Amino acid sequence: MEIHPVIQSAQNPKVKEMLRLKxxxxxxxxxxxxxIEGVRELELAIDCQxxxxxxxxxxxxxxxxxxxxxxxxxxxxxxAVSPTILSGxxxxxxxxxxxxxxxxxxxxxxxxxxxxxxxxAKNPLYLVAEAPEKPxxxxxxxxxxxxxxxxxxxxxxxxxxxxxxxVIRSSVGGVFTVAVAMGTSKEVLDxxxxxxxxVYAAALQASKPHTEVSYTGTTAIVVGTEATGLExxxxxxxxxxxxxxxxxxxxxxxxxxxxxxxxFEAIRQxxxx
Numbered sequence: 001m002e003i004h005p006v007i008q009s010a011q012n013p014k015v016k017e018m019l020r021l022k023x024x025x026x027x028x029x030x031x032x033x034x035x036i037e038g039v040r041e042l043e044l045a046i047d048c049q050x051x052x053x054x055x056x057x058x059x060x061x062x063x064x065x066x067x068x069x070x071x072x073x074x075x076x077x078x079x080a081v082s083p084t085i086l087s088g089x090x091x092x093x094x095x096x097x098x099x100x101x102x103x104x105x106x107x108x109x110x111x112x113x114x115x116x117x118x119x120x121a122k123n124p125l126y127l128v129a130e131a132p133e134k135p136x137x138x139x140x141x142x143x144x145x146x147x148x149x150x151x152x153x154x155x156x157x158x159x160x161x162x163x164x165x166x167v168i169r170s171s172v173g174g175v176f177t178v179a180v181a182m183g184t185s186k187e188v189l190d191x192x193x194x195x196x197x198x199v200y201a202a203a204l205q206a207s208k209p210h211t212e213v214s215y216t217g218t219t220a221i222v223v224g225t226e227a228t229g230l231e232x233x234x235x236x237x238x239x240x241x242x243x244x245x246x247x248x249x250x251x252x253x254x255x256x257x258x259x260x261x262x263x264f265e266a267i268r269q270x271x272x273x
Contacts, residue, residue: 004085028161036104041176050108055081117154126153129255132155133225198213199239206235222234
């Protein structure tokens with residue numbers, strides 16, 4: 001059996017470097033690297049052609065079968081990776097989750113420029129999220145997008161690093177499985193108009209119930225933050241503003257829940273068209 005090198009100390013330079021990648025958005029941006037934790041998340045990243053640069057594991061936590069499966073996947077990627085064992089203390093220093101699976105990996109980020117977005121569907125369905133700040137909301141949006149099988153999520157005026165560990169965790173790996181692009185609101189709107197997409201902005205102003213519009217053509221559903229809603233550019237230049245009829249006393253809901261309702265109405269219409 002191959003003997004893997006071991007990092008014993010939580011003060012090891014490699015551990016400190018990974019800790020910076022975990023905690024600092026600027027470090028991730030400068031290095032163009034990020035941290036992956038969890039068996040499922042790592043397997044999804046490999047399957048979605050993310051380049052895994054480093055792989056570490058804690059042998060008393062990670063099962064031999066899980067390790068064998070991951071090593072087989074890593075062996076098939078273009079970049080060779082040599083596994084390293086982490087001591088319990090070193091792994092605990094890095095682990096994001098209380099119930100963890102014993103692996104930490106370092107991966108290369110991908111480009112998320114609008115110009116890099118490749119969509120091949122005849123009538124694509126996009127979800128546009130404007131200025132989402134909470135990593136949990138971004139993760140939930142990506143998880144919903146994966147569940148619905150939409151063509152891409154576009155983040156307008158991004159406020160949060162896509163590779164924040166909390167985005168990865170809350171998306172359950174959806175950050176890897178869903179095509180994601182970013183740009184300013186104007187850039188995103190220009191992109192959608194060039195694609196001849198019907199742009200439906202979720203807003204109360206001058207709106208129709210969400211079931212009264214057609215999502216069967218090329219479509220972009222645009223959602224904003226719960227606190228401030230959408231910028232004027234979306235309200236003024238959308239094809240139609242849409243709303244989810246409310247039956248209670250509160251006139252808003254969590255952005256990921258609202259996006260899920262709108263997306264699955266679009267899927268329902270497409271399935272019967």
